[in-house]
Amino acid sequence: MIFIGERVNAGFKDIKEAIINKDGDVIKEWTRKQADAKADYIDVNLGTASNKPEDLCWMIEMVQEEVDLPISIDNNKPVMLKEAVPVCKKPPLVNSTTADDKKMDELLPIVAEHNASIIGLVMDEAGSPNSADKRVENAGKIFAKIMEYGMSPDQLFLDPIVMPLKFMQDQAREILKGAAQFQLFSDPPCHIVCGLSNISNGTTHKKLINRVFAAMLIANGLDAVILDVMDEELVNTILTADLIMNKGIYADSYIEAFRK
């Protein structure tokens, strides 16, 4: 599983204030905590704190001063990415494009030039998909486009767009069905990623719902996830589901070994 740590995000008050005050220590502290919890990527999101490329670059630099993990740049504006991507010491993951041709033709040249990867949200100009078929259709469009730009399947992270169970209960099943089909585009397949916590928006049993849906998605090909890497029960669930899918060799102490 590729763990993408979600915490360096201006949606959280302490991060927003850190950006405004240029307090690098807060960014570094959350970066370190997530790295200690075995994040593979650190997601960096400027939110509404700023729209200046230099602020995004500053966040990335703060993360890179603390760890040598790759960055997931949570921004889809070419003016931002043109400056932020070259600042990354390791090829970043750009989060994200949609299946909109105009969007893809703006973003993919930057991504391809720097050997970066990209998250492809399977929505288009018409909005969010509400069936497995529409998800697969949009995924196919994105897959074809990254091929045009000379990228390989492992540079693409398809996101089936997780919707809230509470408000759109019929969608989870379509998401699972769609993800299962994304795996069939190529061999080896592209990555499948999601922002897991969307499933439990507004619910009472948030963490349980996140865990259960994670296991179900892994059975359908999920191999990357944007999450709270400090949620140990969630991570234990994911480690277990990965073993069940025969990824990694079983040992009685598989959880303890991961945490060492």
Place this chain on the structure above:
Amino acid sequence: MIFIGERVNAGFKDIKEAIINKDGDVIKEWTRKQADAKADYIDVNLGTASNKPEDLCWMIEMVQEEVDLPISIDNNKPVMLKEAVPVCKKPPLVNSTTADDKKMDELLPIVAEHNASIIGLVMDEAGSPNSADKRVENAGKIFAKIMEYGMSPDQLFLDPIVMPLKFMQDQAREILKGAAQFQLFSDPPCHIVCGLSNISNGTTHKKLINRVFAAMLIANGLDAVILDVMDEELVNTILTADLIMNKGIYADSYIEAFRK
């Protein structure tokens, strides 16, 4: 989800002694506990305590004196079933046949005559399957045979045969893949059941592994399970996975409502 409570089983010492001493109170106590935990069927297993049909009938009678739930008769011997099935006040679930023609032709007349259901283990004379394809092939044989006996798909509970993660790590994935295909035999489909705890035999993190595998199986069509219905965390996982599959209507208090 159809919950089949596993606890009235002579594999447990207190049940074995109860059978030998004809102590109906022990049987009744476990029956009540499982009914309170919302078991849909009470599985009844004579184990090595006896091989007399009258002892199996006695167990069934003790259960039926306590609750009016249907029985899952955990026995595959025609001489036993011929006496035990007619004792059941509600059509029982016979646990189980394999895809062996001789076995099916012995058991299915008894099952069909009493409008009972049967668990079909997708193994045959050659032994246990080790691929999804072999599981589907054996499942197809069982499905065709129950049709010959005039039974309907909802009288069949196909069991993909869960194997221990620790010793046969490659099998879980094949089980998931096989189960997904069982669903395609008919519409509406037959049931898919398993003895869940086999997955975690010999492991350190038994309960976690059971929970995660349950969620993954439900994503692939599982709708019945032989389990420890008193394992609240496992049951909560299953309730959540069922909601994610859009079975039952979401309410914030879905867990609390179930327990009421």
